[in-house]
Amino acid sequence: MYSKQRTSERQTVMTAQKPKFGIFIRERRTAKGYSLRRFAELVGISPTYLSHVEQDKVDSPPTADRIQKMAELLGESADELFAMAGRVPEDLPKIIQSQPEAMPALLRAAKGLTPEQLKKLQDQASKMRREGDPS
Amino acid sequence: MYSKQRTSERQTVMTAQKPKFGIFIRERRTAKGYSLRRFAELVGISPTYLSHVEQDKVDSPPTADRIQKMAELLGESADELFAMAGRVPEDLPKIIQSQPEAMPALLRAAKGLTPEQLKKLQDQASKMRREGDPS
DNA sequence: CGGTTATGTCCATGTACAGTAAACAGAGAA
DNA sequence: TTCTCTGTTTACTGTACATGGACATAACCG
Numbered sequence: 001m002y003s004k005q006r007t008s009e010r011q012t013v014m015t016a017q018k019p020k021f022g023i024f025i026r027e028r029r030t031a032k033g034y035s036l037r038r039f040a041e042l043v044g045i046s047p048t049y050l051s052h053v054e055q056d057k058v059d060s061p062p063t064a065d066r067i068q069k070m071a072e073l074l075g076e077s078a079d080e081l082f083a084m085a086g087r088v089p090e091d092l093p094k095i096i097q098s099q100p101e102a103m104p105a106l107l108r109a110a111k112g113l114t115p116e117q118l119k120k121l122q123d124q125a126s127k128m129r130r131e132g133d134p135s
Numbered sequence: 136m137y138s139k140q141r142t143s144e145r146q147t148v149m150t151a152q153k154p155k156f157g158i159f160i161r162e163r164r165t166a167k168g169y170s171l172r173r174f175a176e177l178v179g180i181s182p183t184y185l186s187h188v189e190q191d192k193v194d195s196p197p198t199a200d201r202i203q204k205m206a207e208l209l210g211e212s213a214d215e216l217f218a219m220a221g222r223v224p225e226d227l228p229k230i231i232q233s234q235p236e237a238m239p240a241l242l243r244a245a246k247g248l249t250p251e252q253l254k255k256l257q258d259q260a261s262k263m264r265r266e267g268d269p270s
Numbered sequence: 271c272g273g274t275t276a277t278g279t280c281c282a283t284g285t286a287c288a289g290t291a292a293a294c295a296g297a298g299a300a
Numbered sequence: 301t302t303c304t305c306t307g308t309t310t311a312c313t314g315t316a317c318a319t320g321g322a323c324a325t326a327a328c329c330g
Binding site: 077079080082083084086087088089091092093095096097098099100101102103104105106107108109110111112113115117118119120121122123124125126128129 | 232
């Protein structure tokens with residue numbers, strides 16, 4: 001009897017997942033005129049699974065690569081879809097791990113800032129990059 | 136035959152994982168004078184599993200909460216351990232998802248910057264926060 | 271020496287997550 | 301009616317993240 005033996009408090013890197021995700025996908029898919037089978041085929045998943053996902057009958061949302069594909073097909077922002085699904089965009093983990101101390105520190109400092117403030121930071125980062133390494 | 140039926144290209148939000156992780160944990164644990172069983176108990180996992188982890192005999196490293204606990208017990212930076220394990224620190228997904236467009240954009244702009252440059256950005260973020268919302 | 275105690279390891283097993291296959295029910299067209 | 305399209309349900313699969321119990325080895329104690 002080592003741990004608390006968690007029964008269903010599982011979480012990889014995935015927060016709550018709004019029930020919005022499945023509903024949103026279905027809305028956009030039908031708006032685009034895709035049938036469930038056709039869309040599933042294009043995304044590379046089974047119709048069964050897509051049906052489950054759209055009804056929010058799944059414990060966890062699809063993996064990053066499938067969400068990416070959905071975004072492309074629907075003409076939606078992949079990052080928005082990732083957020084709805086409660087997942088982190090595929091490329092971010094590597095960026096964070098490249099600077100294991102500084103990147104998390106930056107994110108925590110940026111927590112709660114407005115989109116406008118974040119945009120300013122982003123611009124400054126881009127500028128730093130253009131100016132090259134000052135060391 | 137819908138998908139490519141991936142065989143071992145699985146990845147939740149976890150990149151390669153250096154074989155360093157297990158070795159590092161063992162080195163630090165023994166340096167601290169913990170036995171495998173004692174440390175496993177304190178972390179809240181089985182001795183069996185800890186043994187596997189330290190030998191890098193596991194496919195994926197422990198989950199975020201256990202890595203966090205290890206860091207505390209060993210007096211190591213949790214963020215460093217997360218990076219070694221190929222995981223993202225627990226609190227970051229929520230921060231990212233709170234601004235699904237702006238946070239990923241900031242991270243991508245900050246990609247490749249030096250620790251010094253990142254520190255400057257972090258300081259500016261903290262300053263913005265203290266000055267309150269300018270909207 | 272012989273028995274206990276502590277070390278780490280191996281093998282079998284369990285449960286959740288991400289997904290599939292096959293069969294099904296309803297609507298519409300021919 | 302039958303054919304075909306729609307979406308849905310039930311049961312199953314493989315991998316990830318673990319656990320339990322038995323095991324071998326070495327050290328300690330009388």
